[in-house]
Every structure is written in C-alpha cells, then in structure tokens.
Amino acid sequence: MIAYCDLAGLVRGRSVPAATFDDRIRSGVGWVPANQAICCFGPLAEPNPWGSVGDRRLLPDPATRVQVDLWEGVSPLDFVLSDAVHTDGAPWDACPRTFLRHALDDLRAETGLRLMASFEHEFVLDARDGPIEGPFTLAAQRVAEPFAGDVMAALRQAGADPEMILPEYGPNQWEVLVRPTEGIGAADRAAVVKEVVREVARRLGRRASFSPLPDPDGIGNGVHVHISLLDDEGRNALYDAVQPGALSQLGGAFAAGMLRHLPALLAFTAPSAISYLRLTPHRWSAGTGALGYRNRECAVRICPVAELAGGDLSRQFNIESRAMDGTASPHLALALLVRAGLAGIRGKLETPLLLDRDPNELSAGELAAFGARPLPADLESALAAVEEDAFLRGWLPDDLWDCYRSLKATELAEVRDLTPAEACARYAEVI
Ligand code: GLU
Ligand code: MG
Numbered sequence: 001m002i003a004y005c006d007l008a009g010l011v012r013g014r015s016v017p018a019a020t021f022d023d024r025i026r027s028g029v030g031w032v033p034a035n036q037a038i039c040c041f042g043p044l045a046e047p048n049p050w051g052s053v054g055d056r057r058l059l060p061d062p063a064t065r066v067q068v069d070l071w072e073g074v075s076p077l078d079f080v081l082s083d084a085v086h087t088d089g090a091p092w093d094a095c096p097r098t099f100l101r102h103a104l105d106d107l108r109a110e111t112g113l114r115l116m117a118s119f120e121h122e123f124v125l126d127a128r129d130g131p132i133e134g135p136f137t138l139a140a141q142r143v144a145e146p147f148a149g150d151v152m153a154a155l156r157q158a159g160a161d162p163e164m165i166l167p168e169y170g171p172n173q174w175e176v177l178v179r180p181t182e183g184i185g186a187a188d189r190a191a192v193v194k195e196v197v198r199e200v201a202r203r204l205g206r207r208a209s210f211s212p213l214p215d216p217d218g219i220g221n222g223v224h225v226h227i228s229l230l231d232d233e234g235r236n237a238l239y240d241a242v243q244p245g246a247l248s249q250l251g252g253a254f255a256a257g258m259l260r261h262l263p264a265l266l267a268f269t270a271p272s273a274i275s276y277l278r279l280t281p282h283r284w285s286a287g288t289g290a291l292g293y294r295n296r297e298c299a300v301r302i303c304p305v306a307e308l309a310g311g312d313l314s315r316q317f318n319i320e321s322r323a324m325d326g327t328a329s330p331h332l333a334l335a336l337l338v339r340a341g342l343a344g345i346r347g348k349l350e351t352p353l354l355l356d357r358d359p360n361e362l363s364a365g366e367l368a369a370f371g372a373r374p375l376p377a378d379l380e381s382a383l384a385a386v387e388e389d390a391f392l393r394g395w396l397p398d399d400l401w402d403c404y405r406s407l408k409a410t411e412l413a414e415v416r417d418l419t420p421a422e423a424c425a426r427y428a429e430v431i
Helices: 018-027 033-037 096-111 138-143 147-157 184-203 249-260 262-269 330-346 364-369 379-388 390-395 398-415 420-430
Strands: 002-005 011-014 029-031 056-060 066-068 077-086 114-125 162-167 173-178 223-230 288-293 298-302 319-324
Touching: 002 056, 002 184, 011 029, 011 077, 011 184, 018 056, 033 398, 066 147, 066 184, 077 096, 077 184, 096 114, 096 184, 096 330, 114 184, 114 330, 138 162, 147 162, 147 173, 147 184, 173 184, 184 330, 223 249, 223 330, 249 262, 249 288, 249 298, 249 319, 249 330, 262 319, 262 330, 262 379, 262 390, 330 390, 379 390, 379 398, 398 420
Parallel strands: 002 077, 288 298
Antiparallel strands: 002 011, 029 056, 056 077, 066 077, 114 173, 114 223, 162 173, 223 319, 298 319
C-alpha cells in the first residue's frame, strides 16, 4: 500500500503490485483532497475546503517502507508512508507530514537544532476468556504469547527499532517503546508502531486498540512523546547539569512554550470526544498543565536519567509531552508541539517552576505559582481555544484548519447522543 497517515491518525491509501513500486516512487498514486476530511468513524465531513473538486498524489518516501513477513498463508505487511502533494509534485500545505517538515525546517533555521523524538504507546488487547493476570506480571506476558515476541520481531523487521514491551497496569493493557529517531522519522515511526501492533494482534485473532479510554472507569491509554534537541555536534541542547532538573534555559523556554499553548494544542494531541475523560486527576495522564520533575500528573515532564547506566547523562536526557493519545495525527501533533516550543525559545520564556508533588493536593493559588492553568474540559473547548490562540491559529494553513474543524464536528456528532461508556466502546472499534 502507498499509504498516508491522515488527520484522524489512520493509515489509508491504495495498493499497487510490488513490482511497480520503483515507478510509484516517482509518480505516486492518485488521491482525493477531500479524503482528508474523513473522520475516524468513516463519514466524510461536509463542508470541507475541497468537496468533489481537485486531485492530489500520494508520493511515497521510500525510506519509510515497512515490510514484515512473519506469517504463513498471508501476504507480507508491506506499506510505505507518503506525502500528499499536488499533481505536479508541489507540496500541499494541508498534508500533515509536509506541515511537520516545515515546522522542523523552521526550528533548524532559527536555532540550528534538530529534533529527536520517540512516541511511547499504550494500548489494550481485546479480552479473552479466563483470568486476567496482574499488571506487569510475567504471567500476563506469557498468557498472551506469542504476542509480545511477535511485536518485537515485527517492529524489528519494520525498521522501527523496538526498545521494550510490557504488560501495563490496566487489564489487557500493554506499552511498547521504540528508540528515538530524528524529525519526521519519529512521527512516521509512531504511525508504523500502531499498524504493526494491530497486524500482530490480527494475525493472532485478536484486536489491539489505541483508543484513549477503553471504558470510562478504566485505565487510559496514553501516547507520551519524548523530545530532545541536538546541535550540529550532537550535543543535547535541553541539558544543563547546573540548572534545576538539569533542564537548560533553552529547554525551559521550549517547555514553557508547549505549556503556554497547551489549551489549543490539546485540540490536536487529545483530539477525540473521550480524550478528556482520560485527562483527569490521578490517572497519571497529564491532567495538569505544568512542568513536572519526574512527575506523571503533569502535561510536560522532565524524564529521569539512570546514572547507573554511566556515560554522558545528556545523551539520555529528554522531556516528555504526556497529554497525547492514539486519536492524534502524530505528524500534526508533533509539528504543533515543535512550533509551540520554538515560540517559547523565540520569546525567551522563563523555565516554569518545577512541580515535584501531586498537583491534586495543591490549592488553586499554589498551582498558579507553578503556572498551571485549568485545561479545556472537552474537545469543543479545546477547539475554541485554537480560535482564541492567535499564534497557534496562525501556524495552521486555513484549509488545514477549516478541514480539521469540520472533521472534528462530524466526529463529535457521531457520539453526541451516546453515554460515556457507549462513546468509549465506539472509539475502541475504530482506533
Ligand atoms: N496510562 C497513563 C496515561 O494514560 C500513563 C501511565 C504511565 O505513566 O505509564 O497516560
Ligand atoms: Mg505507561
């Protein structure tokens, strides 16, 4: 499949004979611009900026080709990610991968820095008969075999550089980590991880869901994005051993930028009707818009380094954006995180006071000292925050924003009359 990871975070595309792939690298395959407006539940949002008019091409980036051939009696999983471009090959600014490339180019031009990132995914496998083994147990891993081993093998074949897999805290919940990689490759890898995990589950007759909340009272599935910024010598510009939390002034400004724009960013990082049920206290899911020092209740967290691993600690050092989930487009979300961080650097924002305690035990006044503001309580409020955030709104091409707004209105309409439990079940069917 010549594939495209779209605004709904789903991978869609068109398949060609593998033997013709080399030709397709040059010419791509046809694509309809209004496909950009298809929401995660299927319906195409109307109105959208294109309607029935216009044509695009999906132009594959051969470096992203995934070929996983682990199974008998089924064709290999073989797909490549693309940019959506105009028919003459000119970039289309409503393409999320192109939008990310522009954000990374601006970061590099203004600061000389390159982004390294990795997306950490949580997901659930569908329930099976029999007892549910405990969180993190060897038993939980073994009862699902060959799932974990196949995920690691498949990710390795896919070139996604797997680092770890574990049975997580929730029933049938898992987490998978891949190594950081540069720029667009990090968002590509996020799309690949989801597809590969889904395929491994499918081959075992199961289903993997990355929906943010399988049920309203249950445990959330987060996507945590680990970020560092490297200069031309490969030094991590976020690290400064003498600063609080070892976060450099530049790193503090980047984090402050992400927090300043957080209400509007949430419309892209936590972009479903049920995302906001996950972003509530005591879920370790970042319900508080503050900079946490080794603190999992904060939207941005300074991650721990392991001194015992030895070597240069700056190489491990990273900050993590936690208020994301599997309904996001990884390319669009990462692009806006980068733009928000870059705005923080540009504005020389001060490093926020590091929050090292449970924010839910602090008064509103104490929280304010940490710069923590109330966050949007639902997707409608987050979308409204985009309109109120002139900077963030200005980063979005008009077509992209008009399409996105309409797409989200269609998605919200699909679940409007459902109870929270029904809405969670509905998302779990598609994400
Ligand atoms: N499941 C939590 C979330 O929704 C994250 C737990 C963790 O820190 O791994 O983000
Ligand atoms: Mg986790």
